[in-house]
Structures are given as C-alpha cells and as structure tokens.
Amino acid sequence: MSSFALCLAVSAALFTLGVVGVMVKRNAIVVFMCIELMLNGANLAFVTFSRQHGTLDGQIFVFFVMAIAAAEVAIGLAIIVTVFKNRASINVDDVTMLRR
Amino acid sequence: MVETYIQLGVALAKALFIILLVLTAVPILVLAERRVSAWMQDRQGPNRVGPGGALQPIADGIKFLTKEVLIPAHVDRKLYLAAPVLLLVPSLMTGAIIPWSKPIPADSFVGGLLRADKWAPDGIPFQVANINVGILYFFAMASLAVYGIILAGWASNNKYTLLGGLRASAQVISYELSFGLAILSVLLIVGTLRVDAIVEAQSSGMWLVFAQPVTWFIFTVAALAETNRAPFDMAECEQELVGGYHTEYSGMTFATFFLAEYGNMTMSAALNVCLFWGGYTLFGVEAILPWFVTFGVFIAKVAVFLFAFIWIRWTFPRFRYDQLMRLGWKVLLPLSLGNVVLTALALAAHEMWGAPLWPALIVGQLVLVGGIALVSVIRAKSGATGNAASHARA
Amino acid sequence: METLLYLVFGLAALVGGVLVIVNRNPVYSALSLVLTMFAVSALYVLQQAYFVAAVQLVVYAGAIVVLFLFVIMLLNLGESDNLPAASGARRFVGALLGVTFAGIIGALVWEYASTAGVAAGAATDAGHTKHLARLLFKNYLLPFEIVSLVLLAALVGVIVLIRTRGSGLDASEADHV
Numbered sequence: 001m002s003s004f005a006l007c008l009a010v011s012a013a014l015f016t017l018g019v020v021g022v023m024v025k026r027n028a029i030v031v032f033m034c035i036e037l038m039l040n041g042a043n044l045a046f047v048t049f050s051r052q053h054g055t056l057d058g059q060i061f062v063f064f065v066m067a068i069a070a071a072e073v074a075i076g077l078a079i080i081v082t083v084f085k086n087r088a089s090i091n092v093d094d095v096t097m098l099r100r
Numbered sequence: 101m102v103e104t105y106i107q108l109g110v111a112l113a114k115a116l117f118i119i120l121l122v123l124t125a126v127p128i129l130v131l132a133e134r135r136v137s138a139w140m141q142d143r144q145g146p147n148r149v150g151p152g153g154a155l156q157p158i159a160d161g162i163k164f165l166t167k168e169v170l171i172p173a174h175v176d177r178k179l180y181l182a183a184p185v186l187l188l189v190p191s192l193m194t195g196a197i198i199p200w201s202k203p204i205p206a207d208s209f210v211g212g213l214l215r216a217d218k219w220a221p222d223g224i225p226f227q228v229a230n231i232n233v234g235i236l237y238f239f240a241m242a243s244l245a246v247y248g249i250i251l252a253g254w255a256s257n258n259k260y261t262l263l264g265g266l267r268a269s270a271q272v273i274s275y276e277l278s279f280g281l282a283i284l285s286v287l288l289i290v291g292t293l294r295v296d297a298i299v300e301a302q303s304s305g306m307w308l309v310f311a312q313p314v315t316w317f318i319f320t321v322a323a324l325a326e327t328n329r330a331p332f333d334m335a336e337c338e339q340e341l342v343g344g345y346h347t348e349y350s351g352m353t354f355a356t357f358f359l360a361e362y363g364n365m366t367m368s369a370a371l372n373v374c375l376f377w378g379g380y381t382l383f384g385v386e387a388i389l390p391w392f393v394t395f396g397v398f399i400a401k402v403a404v405f406l407f408a409f410i411w412i413r414w415t416f417p418r419f420r421y422d423q424l425m426r427l428g429w430k431v432l433l434p435l436s437l438g439n440v441v442l443t444a445l446a447l448a449a450h451e452m453w454g455a456p457l458w459p460a461l462i463v464g465q466l467v468l469v470g471g472i473a474l475v476s477v478i479r480a481k482s483g484a485t486g487n488a489a490s491h492a493r494a
Numbered sequence: 495m496e497t498l499l500y501l502v503f504g505l506a507a508l509v510g511g512v513l514v515i516v517n518r519n520p521v522y523s524a525l526s527l528v529l530t531m532f533a534v535s536a537l538y539v540l541q542q543a544y545f546v547a548a549v550q551l552v553v554y555a556g557a558i559v560v561l562f563l564f565v566i567m568l569l570n571l572g573e574s575d576n577l578p579a580a581s582g583a584r585r586f587v588g589a590l591l592g593v594t595f596a597g598i599i600g601a602l603v604w605e606y607a608s609t610a611g612v613a614a615g616a617a618t619d620a621g622h623t624k625h626l627a628r629l630l631f632k633n634y635l636l637p638f639e640i641v642s643l644v645l646l647a648a649l650v651g652v653i654v655l656i657r658t659r660g661s662g663l664d665a666s667e668a669d670h671v
Binding site: 003004005006007008009010012013014015016017018019020021023024025027029030032033034036037040043044047048050051056057059060062063064066067068069070071072073074075077078079080081082084090 | 496500504508511520523524530534537540541542553554557558559561562565571585591592596600625626633637641647651655
C-alpha cells in the first residue's frame with residue numbers, strides 16, 4: 001500500500017471516527033473534540049492531495065482550516081461556558097428547549 | 101552501508117550529548133544560582149560541601165534520589181506521574197536544533213575517524229537535526245511544555261495547585277505570542293528559519309542584537325516569562341499559592357520539575373545567543389578556530405546569559421498576576437507588533453530605495469523606542485487617573 | 495523504513511481518535527486528542543510539509559486543546575461521565591453514519607490507491623516556507639484577509655459572550671486565538 005493511500009485511509013478513518021463521536025457522545029466538550037478530529041482528517045487529506053499534485057495550494061488551505069477551527073473552538077467553548085452557567089449541565093440532551 | 105550505521109550512531113551520540121549537557125548544566129546552575137544570589141545579597145552561599153561548595157550539587161542530587169516519593173492518595177495517578185515527564189521532554193527536545201559549535205570539518209581528526217568525507221563533506225553539523233523550519237520547531241516544543249504544567253496542577257486534586265497550574269499555563273501561552281513575533285522580526289531580516297543559517301549570517305561580526313536591540317529585549321522578556329522564571333514566577337514561588345503547581349510533588353518527581361525548568365532556561369539562553377549574539381561565531385575569527393574552541397565560545401556566551409537570568413531573578417520584585425498579564429497583552433504584544441512593522445518597513449526601504457540595511461534597521465528600532473517614549477510621556481501627562489482606575493479595579 | 499513510520503503514526507492517530515470517543519473522562523479524551531494531533535503532525539513531516547507540521551503543533555496541540563483543558567478544568571468537568579448512555583436510536587444512527595462514511599470514503603481511497611504516489615514537482619524543502627508565503631500573499635490574499643476578519647469577529651464575540659451582565663469584564667479564560 002503506497003504511503004499516499006495509507007494517508008488517505010487514515011484521513012478517512014479519522015473523519016469517520018469524528019462523525020461517530022459527534023453522534024454518540026453527549027458531553028458537549030467531547031463533541032467539540034470530535035469535530036476537531038474531523039477537521040484533522042480533512043487537513044490530512046488536503047496535505048496528501050497537495051503532495052500528490054505537487055503544488056502547495058493544499059497546505060494553504062490547511063492554514064485557513066486551522067485558523068477557522070481556532071475561531072470556532074473559541075466561540076463554541078464560550079457558548080458552552082454560558083450554557084453551563086445557565087443550566088449547570090453540559091449534556092447536549094438537556095439543551096433541547098429554547099426556554100427552561 | 102557502513103556510512104548509514106555511522107550516521108545513525110552520530111545522530112544518537114548527538115541526542116545523548118544534549119541530554120548529558122542538560123544533566124550536567126542543571127546541577128552547576130543550581131549551585132551557581134545559590135552562590136551568585138548569596139554574593140548579591142552579601143552573604144556566603146553553600147560552601148561546606150567540597151571546596152567552595154562545589155560538591156553541593158552532588159549532595160542535592162543524592163537528597164533528591166533518596167527522598168521518599170510521596171504519591172498522595174487522592175491524585176489522578178496516571179496524570180500525576182506523567183506531568184513531570186511531559187514537562188521535561190519538550191524542554192530537552194528544543195535542544196535538537198541549536199548549533200552548539202561549528203560543523204566538524206570532514207578532514208579533521210574526528211571527521212576522518214567517522215569517515216565524514218563520504219556522508220558529510222561539508223562537515224558534521226553540530227545540531228541534532230537541521231530542520232528547515234528550525235526556530236518554528238523550537239516554538240512548537242515550547243508550546244507543548246504547557247501540558248506538563250496544566251496536568252501537574254490538575255492531577256494534584258488541589259484547589260491551589262489547579263489555580264497555580266492554570267495561571268502558569270495562561271502566562272506561558274500569553275507570552276508565546278510576543279516570543280513568536282520577535283522570532284518573526286529575525287526571520288524577516290535573515291530570510292530563513294534555519295538556525296545554523298542565522299548563526300552563519302552573523303559571522304561577519306554584525307550580531308543581530310546590534311541592529312535589533314528592541315527585538316532582543318522582547319525576546320528575552322518573553323523567554324523569561326515562558327520559562328516561568330523570575331520576575332515572572334508567581335505561579336511557583338513559595339509565598340503564593342503554597343507552591344504552585346508542584347506543591348504535591350516530592351523527591352525525584354520534584355527534581356524532574358526543576359530539571360525541566362533549568363533545562364528550559366538553558367535552551368532559551370542558547371537560542372537567544374544563536375539568534376542575537378552570533379551563536380558560536382566570534383566576529384569572523386571562528387573560521388580558523390577548531391570546533392571545540394567554538395563550542396567553548398558558545399558555552400561562554402550561554403553562561404553569561406544564565407548569569408544574567410540569575411541576576412535578574414534576584415534583582416527585581418515579582419510581578420503580580422494581573423500585572424503580568426497586562427504586561428504580556430497590553431505592552432509586549434503591541435510592542436512586538438510595532439517592531440515587526442518597523443522592521444518590515446526598514447527592509448522595504450532597503451530593497452526598494454536602496455537604503456543601507458543596518459542603518460535602516462537601527463532607524464526603525466529608534467522610531468519604535470521614540471514612539472514608546474512618546475506614548476509613556478503622554479500617558480503620564482494625562483494624569484494619574486488612568487493608572488489609579490486600573491489599579492483600583494485590580 | 496518510511497512505510498513503517500507511516501504505519502506507526504497512522505496507527506497512533508487512529509488509536510488516539512478511538513480513545514477520544516471511548517474515554518469517559520473528558521481530560522483523558524483531550525489528551526488522546528493531543529496524541530492524534532501529534533501523530534498527524536508527524537504524518538505531515540513524513541510528507542515533507544514541515545511548516546504545516548510545526549504550525550499544527552503550535553496551533554492545534556499547543557493552543558486549541560489547551561483551551562479545551564482550560565474550560566474542562568475551570569468548570570470542573572473532569573470527573574468521569576456518569577451520564578446515562580446515549581439512546582439506542584442515537585447509537586444506531588451513529589453506527590449507520592460511521593459505516594456509510596467509511597464505505598464511501600473507503601471506496602474512493604481504494605480507487606485512488608492504484609494511482610502513483612507523488613508527482614514529480616513536489617515542493618522540495620529548499621525555500622519551502624518562501625513558496626508557501628508567496629502563494630499565501632499573492633494568490634490567496636483575499637481569503638487571508640477575510641480569515642483575519644473572522645478571527646477578529648471571534649475574539650470580539652467571545653468577549654461579548656463571557657461578559658456577565660452589568661459588571662465589568664469577568665473573563666477567566668485566557669483567549670488568545
């Protein structure tokens with residue numbers, strides 16, 4: 001198996017693990033971590049394909065993905081903290097109604 | 101075929117060399133700290149054990165090794181035991197990209213012994229790995245050191261250590277920004293991230309500190325804060341928060357924290373020397389000096405810096421935590437951003453209008469210093485109300 | 495030799511990913527995520543994307559996961575989850591999605607696995623950062639500026655979100671993103 005195919009397989013597996021994690025876990029922070037797993041899988045695919053094509057465009061996209069992921073994590077965690085202050089729970093199943 | 105094994109052996113030897121360097125430097129540093137601080141405080145330091153206290157580090161080492169390692173019952177064992185290691189390993193790994201001496205020529209005695217003419221015709225480099233994003237690797241390892249601090253504070257299951265750990269790690273990640281921006285200014289001038297290229301660029305005698313003193317200052321302050329070294333050591337001093345994030349550690353685990361801190365200090369000093377003070381070069385003389393003499397030159401420069409670190413520790417009072425954060429975000433970050441902008445402007449002036457490089461850079465730095473002076477004069481003139489309000493809220 | 499390294503780090507990334515999902519303690523999940531990030535960074539190095547590898551370690555492993563740990567520790571969420579298990583329907587959908595994704599992407603990977611690996615013009619390490627910078631500031635300047643605006647918006651948004659009503663700033667998280 002070439003290294004190219006191996007990296008793509010790892011990227012696919014990371015993405016799949018992230019999806020499963022988002023569906024199955026109920027701790028909001030762990031759900032976030034699984035989203036980061038998905039983003040990492042996508043980044044790995046970007047870099048792998050960019051190497052295969054011989055250009056650097058894929059790596060530029062990895063930068064953008066990282067920057068946006070950082071922004072998203074910051075805001076998402078702030079939201080989680082606010083929700084926790086109001087509901088004292090980070091179980092995503094508890095936050096189903098817009099009012100108590 | 102044999103060359104591959106020789107290369108592997110040489111790489112392993114270099115890695116071992118760094119570990120041994122830190123392991124020998126740390127006891128010497130501990131003794132030096134105590135003797136130098138004693139000298140500054142007009143008293144004798146430890147001078148009972150051996151001539152002038154020279155065997156004190158050995159006594160300390162024996163004490164640490166034989167002291168009972170108390171693992172409290174309420175801690176998270178896995179994280180508790182992993183935290184010192186997670187702090188020590190990145191600090192050792194940062195030493196991989198630092199060129200400790202000039203490359204060993206292939207025709208020297210050692211080079212001939214290792215058949216260097218076949219696999220390293222330009223000389224065996226003294227770095228463990230000459231990564232082409234050299235300084236960024238240092239930066240990456242420094243940011244991994246945060247985990248040891250956080251986990252040590254968390255795993256001890258103790259309010260005070262948790263706060264100490266969180267404060268220390270917040271401090272580290274805040275000063276990382278200015279650290280990176282100072283490195284960026286250096287990168288702009290030299291044009292490469294490779295540490296050995298930066299050192300070689302200063303071999304003409306024009307050390308970067310002469311052209312970029314403000315950058316050097318920002319880098320040093322940020323490095324002091326990154327290594328949790330006074331006057332930024334609020335998170336681990338004895339008077340605050342009991343003992344910070346290493347309260348619950350004893351014996352060899354505690355010694356590992358110390359090893360990590362002094363190792364970090366050594367590597368920061370080494371990087372400082374490489375980036376700003378010419379590394380192993382000595383105004384061009386190093387071309388005729390053998391490699392072990394340039395190694396001595398490098399170690400001498402690093403020793404001067406370590407002395408300066410100890411000196412600073414015992415001179416300045418500690419920063420309060422909010423003062424520390426304010427310094428990192430409101431003072432050092434705008435300063436380093438302005439520094440990058442002015443350096444880039446100076447370089448643009450050099451490339452577009454043919455201004456000479458070093459004077460342009462110095463003018464940029466003078467403009468920055470002038471700007472700071474102006475801002476502080478304006479703030480002082482606009483009354484003490486500004487300062488009083490910020491202090492009242494603290 | 496290189497294939498061995500690819501296998502080792504690929505496996506480490508997957509083990510980290512599985513541990514993120516399986517662990518009940520959020521702190522251990524975060525540390526498993528760090529393992530995954532580290533392994534992915536090593537894979538980047540193996541593919542000669544050195545700058546991206548270093549940035550991955552600095553940004554992802556050194557800042558984002560630290561932010562996760564800060565929130566977990568400040569909100570004291572570090573005990574093992576004793577929440578009731580996810581409902582059967584959710585698990586079923588999760589498994590279904592997992593299998594679907596794995597199937598689709600696996601089929602694509604299988605199709606690609608036959609093509610040759612690296613194109614001849616792969617960027618060598620000489621001046622790698624320089625090429626990246628040139629690309630970033632010439633072809634992708636607009637996205638770059640927009641991303642900086644996004645980061646500014648995120649910064650302002652976080653500060654607004656964590657301000658308590660009435661009193662001044664009550665920020666306890668260090669957000670430096």
